[in-house]
Amino acid sequence: MDAHIESYIRNCSVCRQMDKTVMPFHTPLQLVPFPSAAWDKLGVDIMEPLQGMPYGHRFAEIFSREGYPSEIVTDNGKQFASYEFKRFLEEHAIRHSKTSLYYPQANGEVERFNRTIKNALQAAQIGQHSKLRTVKQFLMNYRATPHCVTGATPSLLLHGRTLRTKLHATVTPKPIDQAVRARVRRKQDYMSRYSDGRRKLRPLNLVHGDMVCTRQLSALNKPRYSQPFAVHRQLGKATYLLSNGRVWNAANLS
Numbered sequence: 001m002d003a004h005i006e007s008y009i010r011n012c013s014v015c016r017q018m019d020k021t022v023m024p025f026h027t028p029l030q031l032v033p034f035p036s037a038a039w040d041k042l043g044v045d046i047m048e049p050l051q052g053m054p055y056g057h058r059f060a061e062i063f064s065r066e067g068y069p070s071e072i073v074t075d076n077g078k079q080f081a082s083y084e085f086k087r088f089l090e091e092h093a094i095r096h097s098k099t100s101l102y103y104p105q106a107n108g109e110v111e112r113f114n115r116t117i118k119n120a121l122q123a124a125q126i127g128q129h130s131k132l133r134t135v136k137q138f139l140m141n142y143r144a145t146p147h148c149v150t151g152a153t154p155s156l157l158l159h160g161r162t163l164r165t166k167l168h169a170t171v172t173p174k175p176i177d178q179a180v181r182a183r184v185r186r187k188q189d190y191m192s193r194y195s196d197g198r199r200k201l202r203p204l205n206l207v208h209g210d211m212v213c214t215r216q217l218s219a220l221n222k223p224r225y226s227q228p229f230a231v232h233r234q235l236g237k238a239t240y241l242l243s244n245g246r247v248w249n250a251a252n253l254s
Contacts, residue, residue, distance in 0.1 A: 100249035
């Protein structure tokens with residue numbers, strides 16, 4: 001009888017939606033291939049406008065200076081699903097890649113940068129400094145600071161030179177491409193081993209027709225998980241297209 005009860009509970013749709021002990025899939029860390037060239041792949045996100053900051057035509061101004069990328073990665077915000085944005089990308093032959101629903105880690109570099117610049121703005125507010133001036137100074141310092149993964153400054157990787165700042169020390173530029181790629185690979189291998197070692201990974205053995213529930217992260221006073229949907233097909237190492245037409249990362253499935 002115990003086996004029948006356990007089987008009934010496991011297959012009960014209401015029980016699955018309300019279960020607070022269910023464990024979502026912990027997916028292995030997905031490593032992003034290093035771009036083949038500078039400005040080839042961009043991560044884009046939206047921050048609320050700052051008073052005095054120009055906005056509305058930023059794409060035109062930036063692309064006139066740097067050129068068009070081959071690919072842009074965004075979340076699923078409505079700004080990036082608009083007809084105008086889609087038409088702009090099509091007219092300039094830019095591939096649009098979207099992250100999985102409720103999975104900002106897929107665009108982690110952008111999300112981390114947002115957190116850093118918000119910290120700078122909070123410090124400016126506490127110190128009663130100009131936000132516009134703070135942003136400009138922050139961006140200059142950020143672009144002139146070696147990245148912890150690449151070991152090179154963003155300005156050097158993008159423009160082949162290091163910005164001159166108040167702390168500038170004269171250094172003869174050296175060829176960096178192979179050294180940077182080797183450093184990125186070492187850092188990625190370390191992060192992958194560290195991340196996967198800390199979490200208890202569940203095997204990703206979902207196949208066509210399997211029933212899964214999706215985590216309802218933004219729902220208030222609703223079940224933690226949705227009603228079951230069928231897996232339609234696997235799109236990536238940890239992303240799946242469900243029968244409702246939405247793409248989900250396995251970390252938000254149960």
